[in-house]
Amino acid sequence: MYGRGFWDSIGYRFLKSVNIQDVLVFTVAVVFFAWEIYALSVGRATARSGLPDNYGNFEKNMRPIESGEQKDSFSFGVVGDPHSSGTFERLCEKLQNEPLSFIVITGDFSKRCRKRYHDFFIYQCANTYDLSVPVFLIPGNRDVDYDNTCGNDISMDQFRSMYGPENFCFEYSGCLFVGVCTFPDHVSSAGGIDYLENTLAARRKKGQKVFVFTHVPSVMKPGLKTGTFKERNRFIEIVNRYEVDYVFASHYHGYARSERDGTVYLVTGGGGAELAETESFGGLHHAMVLAVDGDSVSEKIILAQSRQKPSSRLARASLAYLNPVLAKHTAGSIAVNLLVFAVFCRSFGKCLLRANETKRSIAGR
Known part of the structure; x- marks a missing residue:
């Protein structure tokens, strides 16, 4: 042969x-x-591409919303604690099919507060998530070295440089949206609470719906254990005084809904992190879609199964582990x-x- x-x-x-x-x-x-x-x-x-222009709490990201077409009815997405996971990739695929005006991530979008994990998150934003609407980012305890204990982690100043101010607000279609920075209760969140009070005092209008976004919950469903923040009572008093309609939080890795004094408190921390509870107690990987139509607000839960793509695992290992070793x-x-x-x-x-x-x-x- x-x-x-x-x-x-x-x-x-x-x-x-x-x-x-x-x-x-x-x-x-x-x-x-x-x-x-x-x-x-x-x-x-x-390093070359950086964070896509539609991500972050910069003025350039809010200005098109406030000055653009105002609608009688619209929808927006909320998701918490994605941890840059493969599950969050699947949630993004589902959110792409929703007619959203914007998305708010309520903290812990990074796996850890080290720069290499933020590099991976930025890589995913540019190459994987494929979200075309504005995406606003609430800082969580995994995103920022909030108590200055780690030394070489992302500081609040670095967070501002990368993603914009930690507290922000904008108006859209007759509604007011306020992002507030809160951290676990061994450090102060007074700066965020002051911002909330001052913003509501200056911009709250009669008949206007108000939505507040933060990381650490202030009100939880009875029986579910999670941390809170030092200024919790003051936060709730401000929410009640200005008749806030919705408060969104995460930190707790699951779903919880409760109402108190006319305000709906939604905890939506199932964006990809390891779940805190069984499914029957809110242990669901999910995102929320809120539809505003005049005076009414409807809520929809988007569910996803846990998964991690091999390509994402390789990118995470490269950016979070190998590259830092090669550089150092x-x-x-x-x-x-x-x-x-x-x-x-x-x-x-x-x-x-x-x-x-x-x-x-x-x-x-």
């Missing part, structure tokens, strides 16, 4: 000389170098690369020697 030229060819003899150890060395080397190249390319692409330990990275390359060349050379020995053995017969 094959001529003598094939059997005597260096390629065939080389393949015959390869053993299991060589296959293992070649495979490890190829995977190692391929992952490095991919990680570096993803890192450069993320440059000399060590070069040394490891040289070592892997040397082992690869050594195995390759041994295979060539064995191939030549095979040729001489055949020639001597």
Whole structure:
């Protein structure tokens, strides 16, 4: 079937000389170098593209909403604690099919408050989530080093630079929307509460619907355990005084709804993080869609199954783990690369020697 030229060819003899150890060395080397190249390319692409223009609490993101077409009826999305997960990717796919005017993420959109996890979130925003409407971001305890205990994590100043102010507000179609920064109760959230009070005092209009977004819940359904924040009582007093219609929060990894003094308190923390409860107690991966039509507001829950795409796992591992090591330990990275390359060349050379020995053995017969 094959001529003598094939059997005597260096390629065939080389393949015959390869053993299991060589296959293992070649495979490890190829995977190692391929992952490095991919990680570096993803890192450069993320640095080059940055956060898409429709994400963040910047004035440029709010201005088109306030100055654009005002509608009698509209919808907006709310989701909390996505943790940059694959489940959140699936929720985004479903939110794309909803006629939304904007989306608010109520905190913990990053897996951790280290920059490398924010890099992964930004990569996902630019390459995976495919959300075309404005997306506003409430800072959560996983997004910011709020108590200054970690040193090298994202500070509030860095958050502002990356995503815009932590407190924000805008008006749309006769409704007022206010984002308020709150953190767990061992640190103060007074700045956010002051902002809420001042904003409502200045901009609250009679007959206007008001929606407030924060990370840590102020009111929870009885029996569900979660943290709150120091200024909780003052927050509730302000909400009652200005007759806020809805307060959205997350932090608790699940769904909970309660009403108090005419205000609906919705906890929507099932955006992708590990769930806190069983399904019967609100343990659902979900997002919320609120439809406003005149004086009425309807609520819809968007459900999704937990999942993680292999491509997202690879991107997370590259941006959150490999790239920081390559950047921090440059000399060590070069040394490891040289070592892997040397082992690869050594195995390759041994295979060539064995191939030549095979040729001489055949020639001597």
